[in-house]
Amino acid sequence: MAEVKPADQALDAALALLAAGEVVAIPTETVYGLAGDATSGQAVARIFEAKGRPRFNPLIAHVASMAMAENFALFDPLSARLAEKFWPGPLTLVLPLREAFGIHPLVTAGLDTIALRMPRGFASGLIEALGRPLAAPSANRSGRVSATTAAAVAEDLGDRIRLVVDGGPTPVGVESTILKVDGGKLRLLRPGGVTAEEIEQAAGVTVERAGDAPIEAPGMMTSHYAPGAAVRLDAREVYDGEALLAFGPVRASGAGNAAAVQNLSEGGDLREAAANLFSFLKHLDRSSVATIAVEPIPFDGLGEAINDRLRRAAAPRDAMT
Template sequence: MSHETQILTPDPAGYAKAVRLLRAGSLVALPTETVYGLAGDACNDHAVASIFAAKGRPQFNPLIVHVADMAMAEKIAVFSDGAHAMAQAFWPGPLTLVLPLRAGCGISDLVTAGNDSVAIRLPAHPVARGLLSAFGGPLAAPSANPSGKISPTTARHVLDGLGGKIAAVVDGSACEVGVESTILSLDPPRLLRPGGLPLEALEAALGHPIASAGDAAKPNAPGQLISHYAPGAQVRMNANEAQAGEVFVGFGPTERADLSLSQNGDMVQAAANLFATLRAADALAQARGASTIAFAPIPDHGLGRAINDRLRRASAPRD
């Protein structure tokens, strides 16, 4: 049933209202440093099922559990020495760890999609931290957008995609990082999804290279589906210029671009702008009657690896 989505302020009154909604099994979108998440009580089957329903998300695709602190994390997942080291180095922050699920922890089976592991993150955003602390329990929170579509980096983006389908959104302004968290499994370390924490930082902390792995047919962590982040128009990568019927998104100095991820070639700025620029380019394509959005080449290192991953998924063939 459709209902008006409330906009809540990131203050004690807003947190209190959000907590009441979450404890009643309703869904509340909240800002993190990466993108806005669609939060529901991770221990409430009905709330978690509602996340899948609101997003139109395949139920074999796991969800990330967000926690307020390490004590909460250790009630949910089993931490090896290596996991503790990664958490100490990068939490709070844009790193999700896939770890063994602790028996009897109370997390809904829908969160893990039948896996014996759980994807878990301690976010850095003060609003996410404030709401998690006020709620006092873990929140399942995938990106707050219809499944497969462009991730939201503002409250307005959330309302554009999910307005009327969720109870509320806590407006915490634009997200600083702008791409989803990096997902890492351990023992042995494997990169399951590039994201807001560069692979190079993880490898430096571990002292050795990290292999990439993941099965898009049966994901064991979020963000592994092949076609994802898709605008209405088709996406073409590594374009040096626009062809007829295309909107061109540049990177670095160029006079030919309709839009730019970063005019001075700043990778951090490009990551933060990615999803908002995808939305703007899609709107421009629709207004022009253009069928394709062409993206200039992005260097495939650091945050560029995460940007290219999202663009590859946005450009993948769709069912």
């Protein structure tokens, strides 16, 4: 079972686990978060694994300073003004990614935007001490109520993680507001700890609701990560001219004829495969093939998430909404 440590005694233990690629449940002002190093694919894969029945939705990357945020995202004057007003605090800004960013693609789910937030309290000090952003969705199993106390986290996730940092009940108690800033427009993707009215007052711009507009978050679209090449799933034979996304030690028939090969995990480790998925798909896409053949991948554990993402990658492009 997870060890529960008071926040004033937990910094060193949390840092050691994060540096080793583990995940830690931490208090924020909104809800407790399940935190991992946002630059480490293994750590982010552990987040999805611990939450259970995972989907490769984008995660919020939590930062300790504006300088850290600007390493990963492009701020226009409006988004900078909102950050100055509401950070640290329960507002998440969805912003364009910088080129050559260091955030692992599992965090952004392959999008060209990143969701950033600057938390208060223990989380801020932990990020500053680590020197890297933390990806941190709510610390609960998928589909369950978000945890606002350390006891709730331990009850839900205690058999899946090693440390819960107890900072007392979270003061906000609901997740952060998620706001997309795009060309001087503000779109509310999720209501939360900062109201639309507060945002409008600070920005001088009307906040638009997402409503029935096309969904932009991965995991909600029929086709999400769509490489230039077509994607052919459950391939047991590789045709001439195809690239191969392999898994495990046994190859599909004709693999020797593949134009390019990337193996998600030669040992069949689903966590390793999850961490490699987006980068390996992009690598094969750069080989200029018409089709990427994908060997069968088990559906258990993280395999469910891997197959979900691959299914969306293989969906007809006119299904993208």
